[in-house]
Amino acid sequence: MTDEKEITCIICPISCKISVKLDGKNFEVTSGSKCIKGVEYARAEALDPKRMLTSSVLVNKGDWPLLSVKSSEPIPKNKLFHVLKEIKDAKIDAPVKLGQTVIKNVANTKINIIATKSIKRI
Numbered sequence: 001m002t003d004e005k006e007i008t009c010i011i012c013p014i015s016c017k018i019s020v021k022l023d024g025k026n027f028e029v030t031s032g033s034k035c036i037k038g039v040e041y042a043r044a045e046a047l048d049p050k051r052m053l054t055s056s057v058l059v060n061k062g063d064w065p066l067l068s069v070k071s072s073e074p075i076p077k078n079k080l081f082h083v084l085k086e087i088k089d090a091k092i093d094a095p096v097k098l099g100q101t102v103i104k105n106v107a108n109t110k111i112n113i114i115a116t117k118s119i120k121r122i
């Protein structure tokens with residue numbers, strides 16, 4: 001079954017509206033892309049969409065109650081719900097160092113959640 005969709009390219013401010021046709025794993029740009037970067041973006045977005053994630057984790061005995069975190073790499077969109085739930089349920093003991101792994105292999109994605117700030121212990 002062929003599926004057609006329009007994807008807005010976010011690589012540059014022109015924001016081309018790229019029309020694509022999908023048939024299983026077959027992918028074709030039918031119109032709208034002004035450059036190869038847009039074609040690559042549309043392919044990734046159509047076949048395997050991913051997002052960088054930022055959030056926060058509760059901290060025990062820290063000089064700040066919440067630790068800002070991010071994913072170490074983009075997360076498949078279909079895993080975002082499970083990843084956010086695991087982050088919401090997590091708690092970390094201070095001290096925490098910038099860049100420290102807070103959750104390893106979050107939601108079995110092989111992606112880590114890492115601290116984007118340091119927190120001292122009180």
Ligand code: SF4
Pocket residue numbers: 009010011012013014015016032033034035036037038039
């Ligand atoms: S397709 Fe090319 S020109 Fe158009 S928004 Fe994407 S990067 Fe920019």
